[in-house]
Amino acid sequence: xxxxxxxxxxxxxxxxxxxxxxxxxxxxxxxxxxxxxxxxxxxxxxxxxxxxxxxxxxxxxxxxxxxxxxxxxxxxxxxxxxxxxxxxxxxxxxxxxxxxxxxxxxxxxxxxxxxxxxxxxxxxxxxx
Numbered sequence: 761x762x763x764x765x766x767x768x769x770x771x772x773x774x775x776x777x778x779x780x781x782x783x784x785x786x787x788x789x790x791x792x793x794x795x796x797x798x799x800x801x802x803x804x805x806x807x808x809x810x811x812x813x814x815x816x817x818x819x820x821x822x823x824x825x826x827x828x829x830x831x832x833x834x835x836x837x838x839x840x841x842x843x844x845x846x847x848x849x850x851x852x853x854x855x856x857x858x859x860x861x862x863x864x865x866x867x868x869x870x871x872x873x874x875x876x877x878x879x880x881x882x883x884x885x886x887x888x
Contacts, residue, residue, distance in 0.1 A: 763815070763876065763879050763880040763883055764811075764812075764815055766876075766879065767811055767872075767876040767879070770872055770875070770876070771804070771807070771808070771869075771872060774868070774869075774872060775800075775804065778800075778865075778868070779800075782796060791854075791857045791861075792853065792854040792857045792858075794853060794854075795853035795854045795857040795858040795861065796857060796858075796861045798847060798852070798853050798858060799853075799858050799861040799862035799865055800861070800865050802840060802843055802844075802862065803862065803865040803866050803869050804865075804869065806836050806839075806840055806866075806869070807869040807870070807872060807873045809832070809836055810832065810833065810836060810873050811873055811876050811877075813828055813829060813832040814828075814829055814876075814877055814880070815880070816828060817829055818880060818884075844862065
């Protein structure tokens with residue numbers, strides 16, 4: 761199975777499980793689900809972008825790989841910080857629920873992103 765496809769399958773499975781847990785634990789109205797969804801969407805977009813940048817740069821020369829992956833990481837983090845600032849300043853969400861869920865989602869999804877990197881590296885190592 762191709763690593764990109766496998767990555768997206770894992771991402772979808774994780775998202776379904778997380779939202780199932782969220783709805784079963786917090787569906788009664790104790791948290792603002794809109795805030796959680798905004799945080800989740802931002803983090804998923806960040807994770808997908810990061811993995812696709814890695815996938816693009818994987819077989820490129822070392823200098824280009826470094827620029828794409830680490831430059832992409834820098835740009836992605838700056839964009840996320842600006843988006844978080846805009847969402848909080850414009851008061852589009854419940855701040856407490858948004859910030860807590862954003863950090864929780866980020867920690868979970870960065871693990872999936874790293875596992876995707878490792879799977880791609882392992883696959884290349886096995887074919888060599």
